[in-house]
Amino acid sequence: MRLLIGGSSSKLxxxxxxxxxxxxxxIECRVVFDADVYDGFPSRRIGNWFQTRSKFNKLINEFKPDAIFIDRHRHFGLAAAKTGKPLLVHLRGDHWKEMEMAKQTLYRSLPRKIAIVQWEKIAEKCFQDASMIFPICRYLADIVKARYPEKRVSTLYQGIDPDKWFHSSGMSLKHPCVGLLQxxxxxDKTREMLTLxxxxxxxxxxxxxxxxxxxxRDYVLSSLKKYDNFKWLxxxxxxDKVREYLSEIDVYALVSGLDMSPLTVLESQLMEKPVIATSVGGVPELIKNNVTGLLVEKSNPDDLYEKITILLNDEQKRKEFGRSGRAFVKENFSWERVCSDFATTLKQNVG
Structure with missing residues (x-):
């Protein structure tokens, strides 16, 4: 089976x-940067507004995929739907809530309003034309099933290679310390950091x-950078540098108001760091509460303070959580496990 995969440059x-x-x-795959193959209005690069489908058509004719997998919902997905090949849509976040938040904050000028309306139309067309939708966690899968009850929906977690996450020296931090990586x-995700x-x-x-x-970024820094014990890196x-950072911190904290399946939670556990994470969205699916880390209530700084204090004062618990976390992620989120489940689903529904 051949699978063509298109996604953003940040996810390649x-x-x-x-x-x-x-x-x-x-499953033979070819991965491409979607906008490099086919893009259009309202791309941030004006030159892409006038792209033709020639590069896309050439790619299809040469590779001859049995199905096309898209990691975001842009013009590449629209072109894929027109091929008649099964379109597999990967969904990393609550697209609909994220669009509403963007409209209320960054996208209030007329040009940006026009752009976001167009992006919404393109995404909706991709969802409607999809043969299958793959949300990144069970929490998001329930949202998708409610919106598209007629669609085949299957959870596809973000996978990770445990062998690439090992102790790496090179960064010096002041201890005790709590590390955030988000x-x-x-x-909605970012403003939760103000509870710090x-x-x-x-x-x-x-x-x-x-x-x-x-x-x-500046919304966070305007409130927190005035404190000597808050450092923005x-x-x-x-x-490589992320691995050095996670090697050095004492505790990893995800202070987020909206998240589905943050990869940093998996990375931190593989680095044998205890995790403290806001219990939102799909986050509780990624850690074992009181085994690999601690969940905290959203917008509850007292709860967060208590959990940080517990871990910083108990080195043995930090070590136990760290060891359990690495074993938990290896068992449940390694690429081998994730791809085995995906391959079975793909062959049952497409092959």
Whole structure:
């Protein structure tokens, strides 16, 4: 079986890993940057507004895929639907909620309003034309099933290669410390970080490091950078510098108001770090509460403060959680496990 995979440039690293693992299950893949093959209005690159489908058609004729897998919902997906090949749509987040938040914050000018309406139309067409939809967690799968009860829906977790996550020296941080590794691209996700303000006041001897960036970055920094024990490190090269960062921190914290299946939760556990994570969306599916980490209530800084205190004061518990976390992720989220399930589903429904 041949599977053509199209996705954004930021996800090509993970999609290449996905494709390599699928080869073990007799699925030949080709991974492409979708916008490089076929794009259009309202692409951020104006030159792409005038692309033809010639590169896309050439790709289809040469590779002859049995199905086409899209990792985001853009013009590449529209072109894929017109081929008559089964269209497999991967959904990483709550698209509908994210669109509403974007309209309320970053996309209020007229040009941006026009763009986001068009993106919504394109995404909806991709969902409607999909042969199958693959949400990234069970929580999101329930949302998709409610919206598209006639569609075949199957959960496809983000996979990870445990062998690539090992202790790596090179970064020096002040201890004790709590490390955050999350983007600032989604408003409901990012603003939860503001709950750290009261914790920074209560824990002046603990340094909180944030790795991440995005359009909502300054909303966070305007409130938190005034505290000496909050340090923003920006975005780090992936995966080497991220591995060094996770090697050095004492506790990993996901302080998020909206998340489906954050890869950093898996990476941190593979690095044998105890995880504290807001219990939202699909996050509880990625850790075992009180075994590999601790879940906290959303918008509850007292709960977060208590859980951070517990772990920083108990080195033995941190080690136990770390060992259990690595074993849990290897068993449930390795690429071999994820691709085995996907290959079975694919061959039953497409092959």
């Amino acid at each position: 690293f993970h999609l290449q890993e996905f494709a390599s693992s699928l080869a073990k299950f007799d 983007s600032a691209n989604i408003w 303000e009261s914790i920074l006041k209560k824990m002046p001897g603990v340094t909180f490091y944030w790795v991440g960036d995005g359009p909502y 920006g975005a780090l090269p992936y995966p």
